[in-house]
Amino acid sequence: MKKTTVYIWMSTMVVLSVALFSGITFFDLAPTLKPIVAAANPAGGEPEFRLSIYGSFEAPLDKPMDVTKIGENIYVTDTKNNQIQVFDQSGNTVLKFGKEGTKKGEFQFPYGIAGDQAENIYVADLYNGNISIFSSKGEFIKYFPDKNKAIQSPGGLRIYDEKLYVTDIKSNKLLVFNLEGKKLMEIGGAGQDEGKFIAPNAVAVDRDKQIYVTDSGNNRVQVFDEAGKFLKVINGSKDGKGAPLFVNPRGVAIDSNGTVYVVSNLSHNIYAYDKDGNEVRVLGGMGTDNGKLYLPNGLYIDDRDAIFVTDTINQRVSVFY
Amino acid sequence: MSKIKISFTALLTLIMLSMFAALASAADFTPTPGNPAPGINVGTIDNNGQVNQHRTHGNFQNNTNSCANCHSTHNGDSATLLKFEKTESDLCLSCHDGTLGFYNVKGQGAGAGTFNTTHESASMHNVGTVEIGAAPGALDNKSTEELQCSSCHNPHGSTNDRLLNNTVAGVSYSTTPIKLALTEDPDFAAINNSSTNSGLKIYKSVGPKDNADKTNYANFCSTCHDTYDTSSGKKTALGHYSHTTNSNSQGRNCASCHYAHGTDITLLKDAAGKTVADYIKPVAEGGKGWTEATANAYMKDVSAGGSHNKKYTNMSVCWTCHTSSHPLDTPMPDQVGDPNAGTGELWNYVWSSRYNKNIPTFNEKANIR
Numbered sequence: 001m002k003k004t005t006v007y008i009w010m011s012t013m014v015v016l017s018v019a020l021f022s023g024i025t026f027f028d029l030a031p032t033l034k035p036i037v038a039a040a041n042p043a044g045g046e047p048e049f050r051l052s053i054y055g056s057f058e059a060p061l062d063k064p065m066d067v068t069k070i071g072e073n074i075y076v077t078d079t080k081n082n083q084i085q086v087f088d089q090s091g092n093t094v095l096k097f098g099k100e101g102t103k104k105g106e107f108q109f110p111y112g113i114a115g116d117q118a119e120n121i122y123v124a125d126l127y128n129g130n131i132s133i134f135s136s137k138g139e140f141i142k143y144f145p146d147k148n149k150a151i152q153s154p155g156g157l158r159i160y161d162e163k164l165y166v167t168d169i170k171s172n173k174l175l176v177f178n179l180e181g182k183k184l185m186e187i188g189g190a191g192q193d194e195g196k197f198i199a200p201n202a203v204a205v206d207r208d209k210q211i212y213v214t215d216s217g218n219n220r221v222q223v224f225d226e227a228g229k230f231l232k233v234i235n236g237s238k239d240g241k242g243a244p245l246f247v248n249p250r251g252v253a254i255d256s257n258g259t260v261y262v263v264s265n266l267s268h269n270i271y272a273y274d275k276d277g278n279e280v281r282v283l284g285g286m287g288t289d290n291g292k293l294y295l296p297n298g299l300y301i302d303d304r305d306a307i308f309v310t311d312t313i314n315q316r317v318s319v320f321y
Numbered sequence: 322m323s324k325i326k327i328s329f330t331a332l333l334t335l336i337m338l339s340m341f342a343a344l345a346s347a348a349d350f351t352p353t354p355g356n357p358a359p360g361i362n363v364g365t366i367d368n369n370g371q372v373n374q375h376r377t378h379g380n381f382q383n384n385t386n387s388c389a390n391c392h393s394t395h396n397g398d399s400a401t402l403l404k405f406e407k408t409e410s411d412l413c414l415s416c417h418d419g420t421l422g423f424y425n426v427k428g429q430g431a432g433a434g435t436f437n438t439t440h441e442s443a444s445m446h447n448v449g450t451v452e453i454g455a456a457p458g459a460l461d462n463k464s465t466e467e468l469q470c471s472s473c474h475n476p477h478g479s480t481n482d483r484l485l486n487n488t489v490a491g492v493s494y495s496t497t498p499i500k501l502a503l504t505e506d507p508d509f510a511a512i513n514n515s516s517t518n519s520g521l522k523i524y525k526s527v528g529p530k531d532n533a534d535k536t537n538y539a540n541f542c543s544t545c546h547d548t549y550d551t552s553s554g555k556k557t558a559l560g561h562y563s564h565t566t567n568s569n570s571q572g573r574n575c576a577s578c579h580y581a582h583g584t585d586i587t588l589l590k591d592a593a594g595k596t597v598a599d600y601i602k603p604v605a606e607g608g609k610g611w612t613e614a615t616a617n618a619y620m621k622d623v624s625a626g627g628s629h630n631k632k633y634t635n636m637s638v639c640w641t642c643h644t645s646s647h648p649l650d651t652p653m654p655d656q657v658g659d660p661n662a663g664t665g666e667l668w669n670y671v672w673s674s675r676y677n678k679n680i681p682t683f684n685e686k687a688n689i690r
Contacts, residue, residue: 063411065420100439108439109419109427126419127427155420169422172511190511198512198521199422217421248416265415286389294408295415312415313408 049291066298070115097138112157124154145181156202251299432526434580445583532569594685
């Protein structure tokens with residue numbers, strides 16, 4: 001091969017690589033590409049306990065209620081301390097923000113937490129009855145613009161495809177907004193019927209855009225289609241029709257295979273079900289050892305199928321993958 | 322020959338099998354509301370004569386593992402096989418922190434007050450941090466056990482309203498169930514009006530219901546605060562005189578002046594029954610338009626001993642009643658309206674059959690039970 005041909009090929013490769021990566025950066029394609037890469041290179045095998053995040057010795061977590069991953073950092077609502085703690089993936093403290101109170105940037109019961117594409121942080125406060133939006137540096141930007149005051153007592157909070165999903169515990173509803181604050185959908189109302197809730201505590205959306213709502217007071221998870229039509233109940237019994245296995249279910253999340261994970265708070269377990277509703281595994285169990293849980297609550301599964309669970313009495317977030 | 326032997330054995334096996342099958346099917350258990358699992362029997366009628374609808378505590382599910390949340394069969398910390406005694410209140414707060422919507426003990430609207438420690442002038446029954454024997458007024462109560470939610474409530478169920486214990490600090494105070502004056506909580510009208518909730522109702526309480534309940538309730542408190550159990554004109558076991566606490570007359574019961582859980586500045590009232598929220602409300606909406614700082618400084622409990630679970634700030638509850646009962650002959654506050662015409666905003670002249678004349682009486686007195 002001629003020398004010049006080699007140089008031409010080499011520079012073409014450099015130009016194409018630069019074009020690819022600048023394309024990803026400028027068009028903000030990273031969040032779209034990551035799941036595809038993750039799916040092409042699955043972790044595989046049974047999820048096992050990997051690590052726990054406790055916070056620093058001076059500022060340990062106290063009653064952590066929910067967890068999410070935004071970018072490459074892990075965000076935890078440190079509820080009893082009325083703050084948010086941010087960790088890197090090995091559990092080192094990156095940032096803490098928030099304090100007790102009712103004003104901007106203050107909390108009385110920080111609960112559901114989620115991030116948007118710009119990596120802004122949304123925090124639901126159950127007692128203050130609002131959702132605060134912070135920059136990724138922890139600076140208060142604004143309250144979520146809920147003009148008609150549809151949100152009274154927000155619990156579970158997730159953002160999928162630029163849509164904000166929030167459960168309202170006292171009004172027993174799931175509310176869906178666009179990020180400009182326009183209400184797009186509402187499911188629920190008090191009751192035991194299909195499509196009704198008692199104290200819904202968590203929400204998740206799978207890749208088929210089905211919506212999963214933890215109906216804590218009725219000891220079940222209800223599944224809805226994208227338009228909010230009731231599809232089925234998951235409660236640990238066959239077909240969801242028998243007596244519930246869950247006791248005070250809380251966090252819910254779906255991995256890349258469509259396996260649904262549900263935290264059963266008072267039985268200290270995470271139950272996992274495949275698409276046909278068969279139980280595939282149980283994680284946790286009551287205790288203080290590694291991999292055990294004591295009154296677990298919030299659940300988040302990232303795009304690499306790592307499972308994050310808040311363990312309220314053990315004052316930690318445990319990670320399984 | 323051997324073939325016959327084998328067939329007889331097979332026949333016998335079949336007969337035995339069918340007998341066992343018949344026995345087994347006869348022993349099949351059908352759960353009912355009164356008998357949800359073999360060996361567990363639950364009253365079907367509650368103490369109000371209604372169908373028992375307390376499904377969370379008491380009626381455990383057939384596949385329950387909930388016993389293990391608090392008890393360890395072989396490795397308990399106490400004689401009742403409790404494990405992790407220190408985290409008991411955390412367990413209760415798993416639901417009663419507002420995440421189940423109703424019965425939030427950290428909220429500000431409960432009949433028992435609040436367990437929220439974050440506001441000014443807060444005081445409460447500090448579960449998990451004090452000994453039961455440290456109760457004010459304790460003489461016979463020498464309990465060294467830690468005060469916990471279960472010191473007063475029975476998580477397994479109770480014939481008393483609000484799952485109140487029949488025995489506290491080792492003292493059984495009454496065999497008659499305590500009824501509380503419960504009304505359906507309008508904040509949870511959607512749940513209360515739902516026909517599909519197998520009868521789940523969320524109630525508000527304003528204290529003990531009838532006369533017998535008031536004296537029973539005083540006896541309940543007196544299991545720990547034993548020398549504070551006093552009737553009119555009698556000396557306590559410690560040789561002091563005390564305001565009457567164990568009568569069913571208005572204002573002469575523990576719950577007349579104190580919250581069971583705790584108090585803070587958002588709940589405290591003044592003699593006229595006004596709260597911080599009333600004072601900071603704009604004048605146009607019937608408030609005083611004060612700043613929050615001014616209202617808090619006004620309502621702050623400054624008494625040396627702290628706010629002691631009181632419903633009224635400082636000693637203002639005394640004045641609410643004692644303008645008309647053992648009147649103090651002090652001037653009444655300025656107000657809007659005419660007290661002679663019954664339109665006084667804070668107080669009005671009310672005829673007293675005891676003193677045979679019209680006596681200025683705070684409107685708030687009517688709210689003292």
